[in-house]
Amino acid sequence: MITELVIPVSAHSLTVTWFAVSIAVLSYFDIAMPRGDTLGVSGALSAAAVVLLSPAEALVAAVAGTAIALVLRARERGGPNEWTVLVAELSGLTATALVLTTGLFSGVPQWIQALVAACIFLLVELLIVQLFVSVRTGRGYSQLIGGNIGSQASLLAAQVSAAILATVIYPRMGGWSLLLVVALLLLMRQSYALLWGIRETYRATVEVLVEAAEGGDSRLSGHAERTAQLAREIAYRCGFRSREIERIGYAALLHDLDVLGRPAPSHADGGPEEVLGGIGLFEDVIPLLRLKAGEAEGARVKDSDLLAAYIVALASDIDVEARPELKAIHPTDTNRFLAHVVPQAAKAKAVSAALHSGYRIPAVS
Amino acid sequence: MNTKPSRPFALLAVLVFFAGAVTLSRFLLKDPTLYDPELALVVAAAALSESYALRLRMFTVSIAFPLVVAAVVIWGPVGGGIVAAASFTNIQEIRSKRHFTALAFNFGQLAIAGCAAGVAYMATGAPHLQLSGTPALPAPGWLPAVFAGVVAGATVFWLFNTTLLAAGLWLDRQLHPRHVFAEFATHIPTQVALACVGLLVAAVLAINPWAFPLFLFPLFLARQVYQRYASLSEAYLDTVRSLIGALEAKDPYTRGHSERVARYALALVRQIGGDSRQLERMEGAALLHDIGKLAQSSAVLAKPQSLTHEEARKMREHPGAGQSMVERIPPLRSLAPYVGAHHERPDGTGYPNGLRHAEIPEEALMLSIADAYDAMTTSRAYRPRMSHEEAVSELVAGAGRQFDEGLVREFIAAGIRAEADGLSRAPLAPAILVLAGQEAAQ
Numbered sequence: 001m002i003t004e005l006v007i008p009v010s011a012h013s014l015t016v017t018w019f020a021v022s023i024a025v026l027s028y029f030d031i032a033m034p035r036g037d038t039l040g041v042s043g044a045l046s047a048a049a050v051v052l053l054s055p056a057e058a059l060v061a062a063v064a065g066t067a068i069a070l071v072l073r074a075r076e077r078g079g080p081n082e083w084t085v086l087v088a089e090l091s092g093l094t095a096t097a098l099v100l101t102t103g104l105f106s107g108v109p110q111w112i113q114a115l116v117a118a119c120i121f122l123l124v125e126l127l128i129v130q131l132f133v134s135v136r137t138g139r140g141y142s143q144l145i146g147g148n149i150g151s152q153a154s155l156l157a158a159q160v161s162a163a164i165l166a167t168v169i170y171p172r173m174g175g176w177s178l179l180l181v182v183a184l185l186l187l188m189r190q191s192y193a194l195l196w197g198i199r200e201t202y203r204a205t206v207e208v209l210v211e212a213a214e215g216g217d218s219r220l221s222g223h224a225e226r227t228a229q230l231a232r233e234i235a236y237r238c239g240f241r242s243r244e245i246e247r248i249g250y251a252a253l254l255h256d257l258d259v260l261g262r263p264a265p266s267h268a269d270g271g272p273e274e275v276l277g278g279i280g281l282f283e284d285v286i287p288l289l290r291l292k293a294g295e296a297e298g299a300r301v302k303d304s305d306l307l308a309a310y311i312v313a314l315a316s317d318i319d320v321e322a323r324p325e326l327k328a329i330h331p332t333d334t335n336r337f338l339a340h341v342v343p344q345a346a347k348a349k350a351v352s353a354a355l356h357s358g359y360r361i362p363a364v365s
Numbered sequence: 366m367n368t369k370p371s372r373p374f375a376l377l378a379v380l381v382f383f384a385g386a387v388t389l390s391r392f393l394l395k396d397p398t399l400y401d402p403e404l405a406l407v408v409a410a411a412a413l414s415e416s417y418a419l420r421l422r423m424f425t426v427s428i429a430f431p432l433v434v435a436a437v438v439i440w441g442p443v444g445g446g447i448v449a450a451a452s453f454t455n456i457q458e459i460r461s462k463r464h465f466t467a468l469a470f471n472f473g474q475l476a477i478a479g480c481a482a483g484v485a486y487m488a489t490g491a492p493h494l495q496l497s498g499t500p501a502l503p504a505p506g507w508l509p510a511v512f513a514g515v516v517a518g519a520t521v522f523w524l525f526n527t528t529l530l531a532a533g534l535w536l537d538r539q540l541h542p543r544h545v546f547a548e549f550a551t552h553i554p555t556q557v558a559l560a561c562v563g564l565l566v567a568a569v570l571a572i573n574p575w576a577f578p579l580f581l582f583p584l585f586l587a588r589q590v591y592q593r594y595a596s597l598s599e600a601y602l603d604t605v606r607s608l609i610g611a612l613e614a615k616d617p618y619t620r621g622h623s624e625r626v627a628r629y630a631l632a633l634v635r636q637i638g639g640d641s642r643q644l645e646r647m648e649g650a651a652l653l654h655d656i657g658k659l660a661q662s663s664a665v666l667a668k669p670q671s672l673t674h675e676e677a678r679k680m681r682e683h684p685g686a687g688q689s690m691v692e693r694i695p696p697l698r699s700l701a702p703y704v705g706a707h708h709e710r711p712d713g714t715g716y717p718n719g720l721r722h723a724e725i726p727e728e729a730l731m732l733s734i735a736d737a738y739d740a741m742t743t744s745r746a747y748r749p750r751m752s753h754e755e756a757v758s759e760l761v762a763g764a765g766r767q768f769d770e771g772l773v774r775e776f777i778a779a780g781i782r783a784e785a786d787g788l789s790r791a792p793l794a795p796a797i798l799v800l801a802g803q804e805a806a807q
Contacts, residue, residue, distance in 0.1 A: 111576070158583035168576045169568045174505035177568065183561030188583050190558070191590035197696075198597045204694045205605060208656070212690055213612045215660025257611060282604075 016061045018175030019049045022182050023065025028072055029186065030085070031193050037129045038085055039152070039192060041185040042066070044159040045178065046093060047118035048166035051110055055097035062093050088128035092121040110167045118163035122156050143239065151242050158188055199246075210253055219325045220256070223316075228252040230315035230359065237353035238307065251288040252312045256330075288312060307346040314350055318359045370466045374537035378470035381529060385473030388480045389450060392443040403570050404440060404447070406577060407432050411452040428588050430522075430556065433479055434563025437518045438511060439494045439570060442483025445518070449479025470533055478525035486518035494571040503568045511564070519560045523549070544641055602645075605652050612659050619655070622739055627651035629735035629781050633772065636779035647728055650703040654732050657687030657704070684708050685717045700728075707732040712766045722769070730769040734760060734776050737768070753782050 026042035033039055042065070049058035066089045096117045099105075105113050126148055134141040149156075162185055169177040207225060214220040231252035235245045291301060291309035320330045370378070411429040429452035436444035453471040491514025494503060527549045531542035562584060569576045609623050630651040634644050661683060672680060688705030691697050706729035709715035711722035715733075741756040751759070757777060764773040 154586050154589075158586045161579040161582045165565065165569060165576060165579050168573050168579075169503075169565070172505075172572055173503050173507060173568060176505065176508035177565075179508065180561050180565035180568065183558045184565055184580065184583055187555070187558045187562060188587045188590075190555070191587040191594065195590050195594040195597070198594050198601070201601065201694060201696050202597065202604065205601075205697075206608070208690045208693050209605075209608050209612060209659070212656050212659040257608075 015053060015175060016057050016064075018178050019045060019053065019058070019061035020065040020068070022178040023049075023062055024068040025182055026185055026189070027066045027069030027085070029189055029193075030069070030073075031189070031196055037133050039155070039189075039196070040085070041155070041159055041162075041189045042069075043092070043122045043125055044118060044162035044185060045166060045181065046089060047096060047121040047159075047163045048114055048170070048181075050093060050096045050100060050117050050121070051113045051163075051167050052170050055093075055101060058097065059090075059093050062089055084129060084132040087132075088125045091128045092125040095124045096121045110171075111164045114164045114167040115160060118160040122159060126152075126156075139236065143236075147242050155188065155192065159185070203249075206250065206253055210257065213257070217329070219323075219329055223319055223323075223326060223330070224253050224256060226319045227255065227312070227316045230318055230354075230357075231312050233357050234311045234315060234350055234353045235308065237356060238311065238349050240304075240308070244304070244308065247284055247288070248308050248311055250282065250285045251308070252315055254282070254285065255289060255312055255316055301341075303343065303346065306342045307350060310342045310347060311350050314354060318354060371537050374470075374533060375466050377533060377536055378466045378473070381473035381477070381533075382469040383473070385446075385450065385476030389443070389446045389476045392446055392480055392483075396441070396443050401440070403574050403577075404436070404444060406574065407436055407444075407448055407566075407570070408451045410577075410581065411448045414452060428559070428584055430559045431563035431566055431584065433482065433522065434515060434519060434560050435566035435570060437479070437483045437486050437522075438491075438515065438564065438567040440483075441487055441493055442480045445479035445483035445486075445522075446476045447479070449482075449522075450476040467533075470529075474526065474529035474533075477529070478522045481525050482518040482522035485521035486514040489514040489517050491515070494567055503571055507568075508564065515560060515564060519556070519563075523556065547641060602648055602652065605649070609652050609656070613655075619658070622743070623652050623655055625739045625743075626654060626732070626735045629738055629776075630731050632779045632781050633731050633735060633776050636775045637772075643728075646700060646703075647731065649697055650700040650707075650728055651732060651735065653687065653691055653697070653700065654704050654707050654736060655683065655687065656690050657683035657685065660686060681708075681716045702726055703728040703732060705729075707736060709733070710767045711769055714766075727769075727772075730772055734768050734772055737763075738776070738781070 023042045023045050026045060027040060030038040030040035030042070046058070046062040049061050052058075053061065063086065066086050070083060070086060099120055100113060100117060105116065127145065130144040130148060131141060133139065134144055162181055165184070166178065166181045169180070207228075210224045211222075214222065214224060228249045232245050232249045235248045240248065287301075287305060288309045289312075291305060316330075320326050411432045414429040414432065429448070433445055433449045433452070436448035440447075450472055453468060453475050491511045492507070527546060528542075531545035534540040534545055535542055562580070566577070566580055569580060606624060606627075610621065613619050613622060627648050630647050631644055634647045639647070658680075661680060684705050684707055688701045691701040691704050703726055705717070706720060706725050709718065709720040709725045709729060710733075711725065711730070713719050713721040738756055738760060741751045741759055742753060744750045760768060760773050760776065764770040
């Protein structure tokens, strides 16, 4: 088994080159994520390479391709963290090759081998990359894995499909077929990149506008952004998934918007719909803001929404408590409506998450 | 939308429908051996894909295009025509019995485009994978051999598809064809990638038709994600408008200012013949031009007396502050110079940098006029509003010094009036038409 892994790259150097170039192209276009990991689609071809070439050839192709892409990207972006991708790639390939050379899969159709190879490769790659992220950011490993599988399940499944497609057409068409698979994978990658970009644009826009609005009162300056950061941190520790964390982050960022946009600032009147109503992106944020403002009394509310609103209020209070000048103009919310309706266990979870993050908690009823 | 199609469009639709039906029939009669189960599979996928077409601003982009390419490569003109025509079917549209004229138009133009693509493919001498029941599996040299054919076929398909759509939109909604071509141009890279996917489909169908569903999943995933992007992208300026409006509400004197400035500036861009990209840029810049002012104290903004030296100095910092803020929003970065220069004057006496005429971007010069006009025609804490005529006289008086002379003339020629409703943001075409390459959105 091990000997198969170290068989020198044979005369198929052109084949190896085809795979290396294709993997390099795909890896070059990996999308850099904020936590230091990347969203890529080259795994499909790496997995197909293990099935279609010898393990040694697959290793050379994948490592060379990834390394070329990383060198080119490092010049542009200077991201040393991206080298973890290479380690993950190596680990994935080794694990896949080890499994496929056990003899269990001899005589099994290539497309089934590709299915198994892609699943193993992508899983190992995910485990390794998230291990690095966990070590670097101090975030829970299992939670990172769960979150990633949840948010990327369809992308992973699409890569498995692409890996099988590559093994179906490669034996007949040769290296040229990889161009077509690359086009399909780039199409997927491009869609994700565009979606990611527009979400970032929304986030940046809201941050800039809220910051501009806060600028009118130096005491408020930076409160929304700090609250959003805190709320995201607490929500993460409470086990919320990435989409929910994004929603909580927006709610925190906008929690004072109705006040900022009012002719005579007052925390006593008005609701968030007045300001945010009609903005599609914030439709699911408004219920949280209403809850936080104590406007949902009597309504049937999901426990997770109550906890989310409580986290926003708690994050705001933590920031207010730490700044006396802010305390003079900004009320604390957690002692009011939410403190009564949020289940004790949920409150304890949020407070404990905040304490674990090292924040001083204001008095909570 | 349930609008009745215009008479010229209805006439065109009838012509195109019959032309498409005749073209398709001729090719069908020439090649009666088309009973491959794979063709039925591709036709079904094309018909299904129409219900999942991407809804964009002006059209929708159908993901049936790769299927058309595959059909052209495998079955030639008749395959291209049948599969393209099949993609006109949108079950929801047919059920709702809406846009019958548009459906007929789409059937015809897609059939023509599909057949034409097949003819162009064959004209290059590119080989077919499977014709008249004789399978010809792709070999290692197959891709380079069909490359020229696919390029020719795809180009001809886009040409017919886009030209006929442009004609339809022009007759039905008076939308200038250049807008349709400009919109299509933005999707060329995606269309090229989709053409490659079409070749992949063809190869998979010829080698192992059972693997066909495997390609559908990644493609539908790409479509799903892209649709979310497109929805967010289209709603972006509306979101900015809503948020700016909400934040401006803190000053009763500037409430709605950015929205109005955007309307005036857009009317001015239309007057000088600006294209859709210029309009989009101007709308963004106008909505954000006073973002730096939001950071000013409400007390200063609403002060009825003259500002102190210090207050005036701070107020003059707002274009620069706004420019820095806009620079932080990646896709709007190109608008930052317009925001930063909207108080500059051609004679060099403006702020913050005292730029002279040639150094000021044209968009900033336009913003300056729209901004000044709105400021003059609305009440401020320190003075009542002026009439339209008074404001125009002020613009004329400042032409050449405070404002660009030519743009002031265009502003007046545009017939802009403060109270006019006709200047509301003109939506890009609403939807009727359906295309495989593109279709008008619902």
